[in-house]
Amino acid sequence: MTTAGLSHRIGEVVVTVLDGDGRPLSHREIVVEQRTHAFxxxxxxxxxxxxxxxxxxxxxxxxxxxxxxxxxxxxxxxxxxxxxxxxxxxxxxxxxxxxxxxxxxxxxxxxxxxxxxxxxxxxxxxxxxxxxxxxxxxxxxxxxxxxxxxxxxxxxxxxxxxxxxxxxxxxxxxxxxxxxxxxxxxxxxxxxxxxxxxxxxxxxxxxxxxxxxxxxxxxxxxxxxxxxxxxxxxxxxxxxxxxxxxxxxxxxxxxxxxxxxxxxxxxxxxxxxxxxxxxxxxxxxxxxxxxxxxxxxxxxxxxxxxxxxxxxxxxxxxxxxxxxxxxxxxxxxxxxxxxxxxxxxxxxxxxxxxxxxxxxxxxxxxxxWWRAPASLRTDEAGRVAIQGWLGDYRLHAAGDTATLTIAEPGPAQASVRLG
Structure with a gap:
């Protein structure tokens, strides 16, 4: 993922990953996969x-x-x-x-x-x-x-x-x-x-x-x-x-x-x-x-x-x-x-x-200009920072899937529910 001169095309979202009951998934491996470009x-x-x-x-x-x-x-x-x-x-x-x-x-x-x-x-x-x-x-x-x-x-x-x-x-x-x-x-x-x-x-x-x-x-x-x-x-x-x-x-x-x-x-x-x-x-x-x-x-x-x-x-x-x-x-x-x-x-x-x-x-x-699939780990509060091109993403963990959109350049926060 080459980003030089393209910071206006990239966002970074701190995502809180929740389970099906709304509880944070702490210290969990999460696979992030880009699905589309906003451009x-x-x-x-x-x-x-x-x-x-x-x-x-x-x-x-x-x-x-x-x-x-x-x-x-x-x-x-x-x-x-x-x-x-x-x-x-x-x-x-x-x-x-x-x-x-x-x-x-x-x-x-x-x-x-x-x-x-x-x-x-x-x-x-x-x-x-x-x-x-x-x-x-x-x-x-x-x-x-x-x-x-x-x-x-x-x-x-x-x-x-x-x-x-x-x-x-x-x-x-x-x-x-x-x-x-x-x-x-x-x-x-x-x-x-x-x-x-x-x-x-x-x-x-x-x-x-x-x-x-x-x-x-x-x-x-x-x-x-x-x-x-x-x-x-x-x-x-x-x-x-x-x-x-x-x-x-x-x-x-x-x-x-x-x-x-x-x-x-x-x-x-x-x-x-x-x-x-x-x-x-x-x-x-x-x-x-x-x-x-x-x-x-x-x-x-x-x-x-x-x-x-x-x-x-x-x-x-x-x-x-x-x-x-x-x-x-x-x-x-x-x-x-x-x-x-x-x-x-x-x-x-x-x-x-x-x-x-x-x-x-x-x-x-x-x-x-594409974010390759990557494995990230959530912290104690279930948070993980995801940087990528503006567009749509999928998050996978233990057979469950959630979607995420990086809509704007710069920092942002979001939460997703797996399961």
Whole structure:
């Protein structure tokens, strides 16, 4: 358990261990075992949605694909504890009134049943707005967007407790990749970005007051800072600021990363690194302004690139964990198969074998940043001091088990009952 520079991620609890009748267990050996991290180590769960929806007895022709997915799921759960699921509107509801609610709900439940937190991405975004919404009048578009937010947040309230409420609002009013603007861009152009953010957050908040709602963007410029300032001044309640870090053109480096975090930490809100990628192949040329514009027939992973990716992922995660405002990191892809833009950004090769970056990140999350099981002894009053990463623990003694949560950094006191 390596703790240098991470004291804000660690707590120490003096636990009084009691028996089933409430009496202190004096001079008793207690085994302490970490079960979860409070910190959200996330990845997209897109690649596992099919597996979560498969029949338990597939046809013989489907066994090979299922076996690959099962192996990938094992690799996923070995490192990550928070899954982001896709709610891109044009894919989720290709025809009005026919959303893929059941399919995504089964996937969310599948992750939750395996002890994983689940996040939905996104509720409002212009790029994948449905074409069927495009010709509608502005007021009807707004009403439909509001209804969509309420439907998704309400329908998944039992399994999804965090949402990217609105995605890339800075560019939303002027975005265009079609001959005519999509419906969300039209609405944002009419209402303005602050009103769009308010719409997304207020509808989601009404549907689930307990959900964590994130304002998410790739724009790390002062324009995003200004939007946050304006939104907060307008009284919109934001739970976390989402920062994307798709490093297809090269690793940001520690200095730029810390400077970016500090700029957005000034708002006093938690920071979620919502979309992170690092390449294990050739980098995208620096002159490309929109990452989506870089189209190549093949973008392979390379041995040299894989070593670079492994080094950079360790440096990046160390930098992020050291910053007290960072509450969550979502890496954008477990595998190169079907990766975003075809880039070699996954931690597992397309053939299912792990890259060095996968092992490097696992060694951090489940090695350096994990409390190994240990045997401790209570004192005369049944007390024992337990230091560990913020998260959930199990205590074992003579066949009995109790649970303990280390919720805050620094010292604390608690009692648990065994038996």
């Amino acid at each position: 959200a180590f996330g990845n997209i769960g897109f690649d596992l949605v099919d597996l979560a929806n498969q029949d338990p007895d597939p046809l013989p022709s489907a066994y090979a694909a299922r076996d690959r997915a099962v192996r990938l799921a094992g690799q996923w759960f070995e490192v990550f504890n928070t899954a982001t699921l896709p709610f891109y509107w044009s894919d989720f509801e290709p025809e009005p009134g026919r959303p893929a609610t059941e399919r995504l709900h089964r996937a969310a439940t599948w992750f939750a049943d395996r002890g994983c937190r689940v996040k939905g991405h996104p509720l409002v975004w212009h790029t994948l707005a449905p074409d069927w919404l495009r010709p509608n009048p502005i007021d009807e578009i707004e009403a439909t967007v509001r209804a969509r937010i309420r439907r998704e947040v309400t329908g998944f309230r039992d399994v999804i407790h965090a949402w990217d409420a609105i995605n890339e609002a800075v560019i939303m009013p002027v975005f265009s990749n079609e001959p005519s603007p999509n419906a969300i861009t039209r609405l944002a152009g009419e209402r303005g970005p602050v009103a769009m953010v308010r719409l997304a957050f207020e509808e989601a908040r009404r549907a689930d007051p307990t959900a964590t709602l994130v304002l998410n963007d790739f724009d790390m410029s002062t324009a995003y800072e200004k939007l946050i300032e304006d939104v907060l001044e307008a009284g919109v309640e934001i739970d976390a600021i989402g920062l994307q870090s798709h490093m297809h053109q090269g690793y940001w480096g520690e200095e730029r990363t810390r400077e970016t975090l500090d700029r957005f930490a000034r708002f006093g809100l938690p920071i979620h690194m919502t979309e992170t990628t690092l390449l294990s192949g050739d980098l995208m040329p620096a002159e490309i302004e929109d990452l989506n514009d870089y189209q190549v027939p093949s973008w392979p992973t390379t041995p040299e690139g894989e070593q670079r990716q492994a080094d950079e992922i360790v440096r990046h995660y160390r930098t992020l964990l050291a910053h007290p405002s960072v509450q969550a990191i979502t890496y954008w892809g477990i595998t190169d198969e079907g990766a975003w833009l075809g880039a070699p950004c996954g931690l597992v090769r397309a053939d299912g074998t792990p890259k060095p970056a996968y092992q490097a990140l696992r060694d951090l999350v489940k090695g350096e």
